[in-house]
Amino acid sequence: MTYLLALDQGTSSSRSIVFDRLGQVVAQAQQELPQIYPKPGWVEHDPMEIWRGQLATAQAVLAKAKLRAQDISAIGITNQRETTVVWNRATGQPIHNAIVWQDRRAEDTCARLRAGGHADMIQAKTGLLVDAYFSGTKLKWILDHTPGARKLARAGELAFGTIDSWLMWQLTGGKVHATDVSNASRTMLFNVHTNQWDDELLSLLDIPHDLMPRVYPSSAQFGDVSADVLGAAIPIGGVAGDQQSALFGQACFKAGMAKNTYGTGCFMLMHTGNQFQTSTNGLLTTSAAQTTSKTEFATEGSVFVGGAVVQWLRDGLHAIQGSDQVQALAQSVPDAGGVMMVPAFTGLGAPYWKPDARGTITGLTRGTTVAHIARAALESIAYQSAALLQAMSRDAVAGGLAPVAELRVDGGACVNDLLMQFQADLLGIPVVRPAVTETTALGAAYLAGLAVGVYGSTQELSTLWRAERSFLPTLAPQRAAELMQRWEHAVRQTTLA
Secondary structure, eight states: OOEEEEEEEOSSEEEEEEEETTSOEEEEEEEEOOOBOSSTTOOEEOHHHHHHHHHHHHHHHHHHTTOOGGGEEEEEEEEOSSOBEEEETTTOOBSSOEEOTTOOTTHHHHHHHHHTTOHHHHHHHHSOOOOTTSHHHHHHHHHHHSTTHHHHHHTTOEEEEOHHHHHHHHHTTTOOOEEEHHHHTTSSOEETTTTEEOHHHHHHTTOOGGGSOEEEOSEEEEEEEOHHHHSSOEEEEEEEEHHHHHHHHTTOOSTTOEEEEESSSEEEEEEOTTOOOOOSSSOEEEEOOOSSSSOOEEEEEEESSSTHHHHHHHHTSOOOSSGGGHHHHHHTSSSOTTOEEEOOBTBBOTTTOBTTOOOEEEOOOTTOOHHHHHHHHHHHHHHHHHHHHHHHHHHHHHTTOOOOOOEEEESGGGGOHHHHHHHHHHHTSOEEEESOOOHHHHHHHHHHHHHTTSSOOHHHHHHHOOEEEEEOOOSOHHHHHHHHHHHHHHHHTTSOO
């Protein structure tokens, strides 16, 4: 048998999964990763804890699968994106905690970039809106606020990386300082048209070029894991940021194909082929996972609060004791009873970009029960995702592409049948859940397999993708449109202005 090992380093946990050649899960191991909150709006990780936890899960999954390192054909890495690490090249030690993608401390720098008239140039080169979400301004903050960092950086003694780069450095004993195009495209420092670090962008944020990792396609020979790490040298053949990896794992290889990941937040990506599209509907353009040096793109939208609304029902409202109870509670009423919930706990992401928005529950009556609120909370995930897909379809049509014909789904909340059916009803297109929902890790495994010849092409990978269930729309289009109008009205009520 042929086996591939995927390392899936996320915001709340590190996981390792062994897949067989058919993309089936053989074994998996997981370890929670605590977050550090030094100040309101600041979120950090201990980079050494990330490394130790990821290594522990890799060792554990090999033991679970009863495999040796020699049995693994290649390793793929997928990771939380934008999270920023800077370390000393000589010692391999980080000079500061990792600054997590959710962290907002660099907003002042972003405000100065916008005020300086740089936003259009940055979007044209990177596909990104100027926001503290991305790695570039986090990197600048570390260099500006860590004693001695600027001097060390200018001397070429420091290395910057997103989590994939950090893991590769550790796995290879410091021999490989690299990243892939999908992670590089999330830094606000990378020209996605040329697939190179951009000197103008680096200069704008006063970042020395020597800090930056070498950029490869997402499927490439990155280097070998040191034999003393897992027991044998294993090639690292695939690297991709988690959302692009999920798009790849869902076999969305062609323009117009789209996936939505229902996690703590929701992340929707639509492949646009080699066409770079600047969104006029509040979406980002990003590099898709690339198997060659040829550029490929996707449009992306992020919902800040997706499955997290269920956690709020559990931990904040105490409406349920476990997240798995939400579907039964929501189904105990035929509908939300006119209740509309907008979970703008941390503002609203795409396509609204309203950082000052705050959560609202509207439509309450004396007849409203906690079940109606639970149903409205669940439906809010589908409403936000529908607004994203409608924005994507408008961009697609404007760019000469067909609107999205089906939505492939993954992530923890996609197991909720009520949510998936309501999603299909709002969108008016099939919502398709795959047989293997571990698509983020699977994408990394597929990329690694392509690099070492386990697979011959993406066409071969397309034949491995299987649907577990398709949810077909049952709602009249006019009724779906009315519901979306009610949603948009509720969104307008989330700001006090």
